[in-house]
Amino acid sequence: MAPTLAQELRIHIIGGGMGGMGSALALAKQGYTDIHVWESAREIGEVGAGINITPNLSRILDGWGVLHIAKDEAVALDGASVLNCAKDEVLTSVNFDYIEKEFGYPFFVVHRSALQKCLVTGAKESGRVKLHLGKLVKEWDFDNNRFSVVDRSADGEIQWIDADVILAADGVKSKARTAMLARKGEEDHVQDTGQAAYRIIVKRSMINEDPDLVPFFTGSHSYRWIGEKRHIIVGFNALRGDLTT
Ligand SMILES: Cc1cc2nc3c(=O)[nH]c(=O)nc-3n(C[C@H](O)[C@H](O)[C@H](O)COP(=O)(O)OP(=O)(O)OC[C@H]3O[C@@H](n4cnc5c(N)ncnc54)[C@H](O)[C@@H]3O)c2cc1C
Incomplete structure (x- = not known):
């Protein structure tokens, strides 16, 4: 069946962590065909430590065919x-x-890397997700639905990307959040808990x-x-x- 107009939207996801890769795979499984993930790390490595996979997550991963x-x-x-x-x-x-x-x-x-690996593998195997590694999203132009990307391996070359949908999944230190709040005249306050x-x-x-x-x-x-x-x-x-x- 040919994709619907909605399924052809240019979806750009910032961050290839748990949220970003999970969203990419979920969208691919829903029939979206033009999904891009922009990840600043040059490779998907062994970052993090132990992570729980509780039954509700197993059920979702199984549905996506990647739990194994x-x-x-x-x-x-x-x-x-x-x-x-x-x-x-x-x-x-x-x-x-x-x-x-x-x-x-x-x-x-x-x-954590095993969970990420299963999401990345599933996303790649869908044939609908393109993972761009070594690409740091630098600036946000929400009015024109675009963002700029620095290529970390090519002398800092900058490229502007036009999108229909931008999904910010750039983690706990999200710069997208800061930019979005600044647009509304608000500051992104990070509160130090004093704990480590x-x-x-x-x-x-x-x-x-x-x-x-x-x-x-x-x-x-x-x-x-x-x-x-x-x-x-x-x-x-x-x-x-x-x-x-
Ligand atoms: C030791 C440890 C154990 C944990 N255990 C659990 C657990 O058992 N259960 C649980 O639910 N959670 C656990 N967590 C938390 C879990 O890892 C996080 O909640 C989860 O990783 C958050 O997902 P995320 O997609 O928001 O961010 P992340 O997984 O951090 O992904 C963000 C991604 O965005 C990329 N990025 C950031 N800025 C940019 C940019 N400007 N341009 C391009 N890319 C960018 C980063 O490189 C990163 O890959 C644990 C965390 C740690 C550290």
Whole structure:
């Protein structure tokens, strides 16, 4: 069936992260044919750490035909425990067996890059999404529905792109948001919470040498320690079978 006029709209998505690639794939599956994703990173790499794939997300990914890609690198958790930071005592433990029975899919954890990979693969395989890597969106001209892109690999060459629809998915530090608010005469206030989050990725082979850590990484259980102004989460990533966060 020939695409409708709407399905031929020039859709330009800024940012090839979770939101951008998810939107691109969803639009492709809805029959939109002219979808572009502009991503400043030169390659889709292993940025981030553990991310949960809960059954509602699995259902969507399955519908898009890409769940198997993420699943190859995922761990299905058997449960989770919450411990008191100061005393190291278990406050509560939840068994996740019921999750698959009730919702049709287990509670998966993967590396963020595995989730991104499945979205990128699905988008590319649709033949309807063009991913432009190494392209930083610099300026926004909302009145004329266009934006400028700097080619990070070609001496900063600038190109203006005309669009029918622009979807800003440029993450938590979104410059599109700042530009959109400025257009309305408002400032984009970023409030410092005074808190910081750190993440580390450790090879399983290194953990195996530490008897204190081994119990936390035997089986597929997730642990988190909570305390005043402190919160530590230990997750699992099956990425190449040797990493965990
Ligand atoms: C350690 C960790 C664990 C997490 N765990 C979970 C979890 O378990 N569950 C959960 O739901 N969420 C989790 N999150 C949060 C989740 O990763 C984010 O919510 C999600 O990535 C946000 O998606 P996004 O598309 O808005 O932004 P991003 O995924 O950050 O994507 C934004 C993209 O836009 C690109 N970009 C930015 N500016 C420009 C520009 N000007 N031009 C071109 N490209 C641009 C960036 O390079 C980036 O690729 C976790 C995050 C971290 C760091």
